[in-house]
Amino acid sequence: MLQDFLSLLFPEICNACDQPLARGERYICTECNVKLPYTDLHLPGATELNYLQQRFWGKVPVRFAFSYLHFRSKGRVQRVLHKLKYKGAQELGEHLGRRYGTLLAEHGYAAHFDLVLPVPLHRLKLRRRGYNQSDGFAKGLAEALQIAWSSKVLERAIDSDTQTKKSRLDR
Ligand SMILES: [Zn+2]
Structure with a gap:
């Protein structure tokens, strides 16, 4: 709950496309993982x-x-x-x-x-x-x-x- 609230305020960003990461994604989003x-x-x-x-x-x-x-x-x-x-x-x-x-x-x-x-x-x-x-x-x-x-x-x-x-x- 707290984690969800925090990620709403400070979303973690994909290091390859700068878009917010979805829940469960770390460092690089799924789309970038495929497209790198x-x-x-x-x-x-x-x-x-x-x-x-x-x-x-x-x-x-x-x-x-x-x-x-x-x-x-x-x-x-x-x-x-x-x-x-x-x-x-x-x-x-x-x-x-x-x-x-x-x-x-x-x-x-x-x-x-x-x-x-x-x-x-x-x-x-x-x-x-x-x-x-x-x-x-x-x-x-x-x-x-x-x-x-x-x-x-x-x-x-x-x-x-x-x-x-x-x-x-x-x-
Ligand atoms: Zn990405």
Whole structure:
């Protein structure tokens, strides 16, 4: 009763479309859950030689390269990223990480990984923002895959703010 009253006054908003969430929905509404642009790179066939993996050719050997969602400007994913980066939505990051980890585990990938390492922020940016938006996703991912994660292993030496032109994929 109190919860209903509170959600009438302060409705929880979908992080992807900014519409009020219905009862039972958390973080992202049902419609957005269906319509988010999933990459499906984990599906058999797609993982063999995917476009993400090709980005690493000649740089570093990688066994798998996955990405949960396609970036589309002015769309649901951009709104989600904005909330992760600037609105402190760490629980949202964990939620998305858990969902993706569950999907990867269902497809038998859990045994291939030992540790989840979030992409680090430069220490100055970390100080400014107060948190690393990748930590929540890493935590949720690791939880669902039932492996460890750590934000202490990697360190960013160069502040990427100085790189003015970032491609869609880099984000
Ligand atoms: Zn929505």
